Amino acid sequence: xxxxxxxxxxxxxxxxxxxxxxxxxxxxxxxxxxxxxxxxxxxxxxxxxxxxxxxxxxxxxxxxxxxxxxxxxxxxxxxxxxxxxxxxxxxxxxxxxxxxxxxxxxxxxxxxxxxxxxxxxxxxxxxxxxxxxxxxxxxxxxxxxxxxxx
Amino acid sequence: xxxxxxxxxxxxxxxxxxxxxxxxxxxxxxxxxxxxxxxxxxxxxxxxxxxxxxxxxxxxxxxxxxxxxxxxxxxxxxxxxxxxxxxxxxxxxxxxxxxxx
Numbered sequence: 378x379x380x381x382x383x384x385x386x387x388x389x390x391x392x393x394x395x396x397x398x399x400x401x402x403x404x405x406x407x408x409x410x411x412x413x414x415x416x417x418x419x420x421x422x423x424x425x426x427x428x429x430x431x432x433x434x435x436x437x438x439x440x441x442x443x444x445x446x447x448x449x450x451x452x453x454x455x456x457x458x459x460x461x462x463x464x465x466x467x468x469x470x471x472x473x474x475x476x477x478x479x480x481x482x483x484x485x486x487x488x489x490x491x492x493x494x495x496x497x498x499x500x501x502x503x504x505x506x507x508x509x510x511x512x513x514x515x516x517x518x519x520x521x522x523x524x525x526x527x
Numbered sequence: 528x529x530x531x532x533x534x535x536x537x538x539x540x541x542x543x544x545x546x547x548x549x550x551x552x553x554x555x556x557x558x559x560x561x562x563x564x565x566x567x568x569x570x571x572x573x574x575x576x577x578x579x580x581x582x583x584x585x586x587x588x589x590x591x592x593x594x595x596x597x598x599x600x601x602x603x604x605x606x607x608x609x610x611x612x613x614x615x616x617x618x619x620x621x622x623x624x625x626x627x628x
Binding site for chain 2: 422425426428430431432433439441442443444465466467468469481483485486490493494496497500501
């Protein structure tokens with residue numbers, strides 16, 4: 378399953394991009410989604426190719442890394458207590474305060490074009506992002522993002 | 528439909544480049560282009576350009592413009608977020624029109 382309540386962390390006590398990524402990596406690894414190198418690989422990649430995205434109402438980040446560290450696809454959801462600083466994709470000099478972080482465990486794109494299409498639609502949907510942001514329980518988040526479970 | 532090759536570039540050559548690739552393919556097909564998308568990371572750009580006829584490069588992570596001199600390069604982060612698809616499309620259509628076949 379792409380989504381899992383155990384991959385959702387609301388009011389996360391993380392202050393940096395690195396902490397957020399490691400929190401997700403620990404969950405991903407424990408549930409068999411990724412290898413143990415995943416966390417560091419994502420952190421390293423984020424330093425060179427940041428994944429902060431500026432939306433209409435919310436800023437988000439989609440940290441991820443190469444498919445070799447991924448055993449099965451999944452999406453984690455980290456809603457930090459306070460927005461976390463990520464640098465902007467394509468414009469690394471710009472910093473964004475991200476209210477929501479969606480660490481991704483993605484396999485080779487050809488295997489999951491449908492999922493990627495749905496993910497992009499979700500990330501562009503301000504209404505859904507708002508619902509996730511205000512969710513009180515992980516089950517709510519899973520339900521809102523249910524479309525992605527193809 | 529005019530067949531064209533577009534290189535999409537992101538840090539890992541997978542997620543973001545695949546996502547914008549899908550969107551660009553959809554947008555341009557409405558304008559009569561049959562798009563073949565090639566997803567790569569910035570380190571692969573020079574090689575792709577040397578071995579394929581690339582008509583346009585859409586990037587979400589910065590690339591070295593020297594790796595692909597003469598080939599139109601457009602920032603596609605706005606396509607990924609959906610915040611700026613129109614200006615990408617405008618620019619893409621413009622450069623594709625001017626591209627010598």
